[in-house]
Amino acid sequence: MPHDTTLIGTVVAGLGVAFLMGALAHRLRISPIAGYLLAGVMVGPFTPGFVADTGLALQLAEIGVILLMFGVGLHFSLKDLLSVRKIAVPGAVLQIAVATALGVMLGLWLGWSLAGAAIFGLALSVASTVVLLRALQARDMVETEKGRIAVGWLIVEDLAMVLALVLLPAMFGSRGDEGAGLGGSGAGLLQSAGIVLIKVVGFVAFMLIVARRVLPWVLHWVAHSGSRELFRLAVLAIALGVAFGAAVVFDVSFALGAFFAGMILGETQLSRRAAEETLPLRDAFAVLFFVSVGMLFDPKVLVEQPLPVLATVAIIVFGKSLAAYALVRAFGHPNQTAMTVAVSLAQIGEFSFILAGLGVDLKVMPDEARDLILAGSILSILFNPIFFTLMVKRIRADDAPEAGTEEADAPAPCNAGVVLIGYGRVGSHIGGMICGRGEGLTVIEDQKDMAAAAEAAGATVIVGDATKESVLRKAGLDEASTLLIAIPEGAEAGAIVRRARAINPKLVIVARAHSDEEVDDLVRRGADHVVMAERETASRMAERAMLAKA
Template sequence: MEHNISLITTIAAGFGLALVLGVIATRLKLPALVGYLLAGVVIGPFTPGFVADAGLAAQLAEIGVMLLMFGVGLHFSLDDLLAVRKIAVPGAVVQMLVATLMGVGLATWWGWGIGQAVVFGVSLSVASTVVLLRALESLGILDSYTGRIAVGWLVVEDLAMVLVLVLLPPLAGYLGGTQPAADGVPVWQTLGKTLLQVAAFVALMLVVGRRVFPWLLWQVARTGSRELFTLCVVAAAVGIAFGSAALFGVSFALGAFFAGMVLRESEFSHRAAEESLPLRDAFAVLFFVSVGMLFNPAVLVEQPLRVVGVVLIILVGKSVAAALLVLALRYPLNTALTVSASLAQIGEFSFILVGLGASLGLMDPAGQSLVLAGALISIALNPLLFRAIAPLQAFLREKSAYVRRLEARDDPLAELPMTTEQRFLAQQVVLVGYGRVGRRIAQALQEAGQPFVVAEQNRELVERLRAQGMAAVYGDAAEPAVLIQAHIAHARMLVVATPDALSAQPMIETARTLNPGIEVIVRSHNEEEAAQLRAAGAGTVFLGEAELARAMTQHVLTPPGSRGAQHA
């Protein structure tokens, strides 16, 4: 008796080819995501040989979308977004509008209808969070302030795209899609009904979900079974996504996103993220493979100029717009270049949007292939753009008088005010970074009556510190001008509390040049970084794991009776 094993063959072919091509991509210093997309191209209907079941692949991709969005919600931190809101919110909104208008203009010039042009333009405006996070992690700047700006920017883009995914179906009929517009019903009424359904779902999740979900996780965790805990997390993600669609007409993506957000409120959020990660990664791979199956490589030969136009919008258009916006908001050139490189690609949300557009009759196969071509090329080139930041920055400074004036512009936060007490200007501590570590050091220095100057890249934070009466300078301390403004030449100590070890080396060099006798203290994440920092001139390097082990060992070896006195 023969069995239909198309599901097994689709999964086996997808995983197998994705593994092989993903390994090849990483060996070529490309994101593994490129390999997953190419695997879909190989088993898709547009290339010779084995063709996977497109219908099954689409359903597997839908699960992948749910788990991808669940992961986005699980890592969505409102606090992190609020910390960079003054640059991330206006920057992301304006950059998305500019990129969308460029895409709409190009599509209109090609003769496309307004509906397809809008979907096309919006799909080019949003970058991939998955690609960005992996790029920032590989560079070691994910926890830096610039890294947080880039992530916050993409979180705003993600939230905007969630709204687009919600509003597109009711608007499809008015944009010329196959889903007919409601006869005699004004567009505002259709939108109002949709937003009310979304609001009801969000209210239910925030009021009921925040109580029920953590309680349910706690009950399952008490069983002590790891597999039941993982099953509970996945069942909640998929169940809420399906329920939101069935009961409220909300997309699977939005339901899964809010499932992740609600779970983040639970004390088990970190464990849930770790336990569900392998399954999320596996279905994410199938999602990217299924997207690759939609790509027709013939578009590269038949419409090369259109592919070039799409790639230019992604790599140049929206990146330049983002860089100019960051500079206009008075942030450093390095931040502008890093954010622009972060946005020079498109990914999962673009795929979800063009897939939704296709189902609503707002995107034809040729348009899908153009977006996928732009994604493949931009993701492949993205690592090269990050590597080009440092040499490009040096080149612009050397060749452009405008850039030099831009970086030397009169910024009241970039220098200490004349009213700063003289006690801050001699034998003080220069503290670089006011994050989780720097804040504790500053508090201890205040309690000890030790004068110090904070150098910090977060403008809003510098404003707040000055309002509290602290001496603070805004800017990237890797630039000599910032440390000069912090009076490093007269300081007795430089304390680098930022997690970015690479940026600490130029700080040490500047400090040693202007003040040879200064004591330098830095933090590091591993022995290799610590060795590099010591070679660069750091006097004391605190290694996180080593210091934690030392403190725990001291506690273990201290007799119980004397611990209270020691802590006192």
């Protein structure tokens, strides 16, 4: 060919084979992620046939990570992030410690050095950004309490890995210095840690003081130009530019920079439009991420080291998840929140590969450890959608309240005619309209800040988990006339509808949904009316058009 087509060949092979394998996975009723990973193995260097450029694939995958974190930031606010800091910070730190300790024990059992085993354990402790966000977004959980805790937890893990990537070279000397050992003194390590902390604080300060004023102004200016193409270009330039600048200037990860850029733009009225404009690219590059992971995998490791592979997967899927589950429960959150966070973290990804590569380059960790990390990543990513499906089924099937959760001195049930579940973005608008008319309203909310807002609006508030029958009865559901379910998560809404219908067969139940599948599920479980935003928007617009015509 007259010129180099490596990039084009990598993109075409990655997306083309991923489409074929993803379609096959869909046909077999398994997660498309399995197809994307298999596509990566097929175009990777360890199988015959066409071999795509692994380095280019990993860089393309990084763009997917940036766009995904930018999209999550658009739906987040600084208030949301700070609201979960009391569980996300200590929870993530303790979970990293537990997973690292388990990895150290496995590494020592395999005969590695303590330092190599520690890096191996650290690589097993951090979840994949792409896998976690795709799982949450597919189930409309990003804006729920569970989703906020999981994303906050992820950000703390991200910061911890940034610190580790800076400190490891200082601890073990320059690359290739096999006998370096602890290449830096205690004072040198403290200095390196201090520099990292200063850079992170500087980045956050820059984003909150400077970027918070400049970026929204730029986006509003472009929006007023009337050019959709220019607006889309501006959104992508901001997402990628801030992520790249954060990595180059402040030495933080691309993902963290993109998240803060999205969070700042999320406070503007253009956030929804920005999210829609980046959605197609986010999906395409997320697929390339899974393909790139598959390209790194050598299937021979499954045959040559079956027991170490099983032990590695057990640490990722069970050890780390059980630790997360126990920590979330210890902080007083309900069982369903703990299950969601635990399942979300039951996999590893991009930071694990970076740590593994650095450990091998520093000649501290053996090549065998990197192979186990890659095998653990592939298998845990394959298992993760299955675990999410099982979790959703458990939530839907779990009709009985948990033992020991009912209060002996529970207050008498409320008597409001209307009960509203969830006081988030949708619920607060509903509550404001009902309370504004002076009508009685009982709100069930499990977040204290939102519960306080509902109380301030004039509603009677029950703080608790609405999927529990005891909480629904406490809200007076057996005497109520109408139940409004405003939470965005379909699995919980389905469980609530079923229990509410059993408590009060005459109750009028109105629920919220995000897809045709959720609508069908809620109606099947007993909802009288299901509102889907897209349908309601289309209906109102058509109605306005007809009125204007008349």
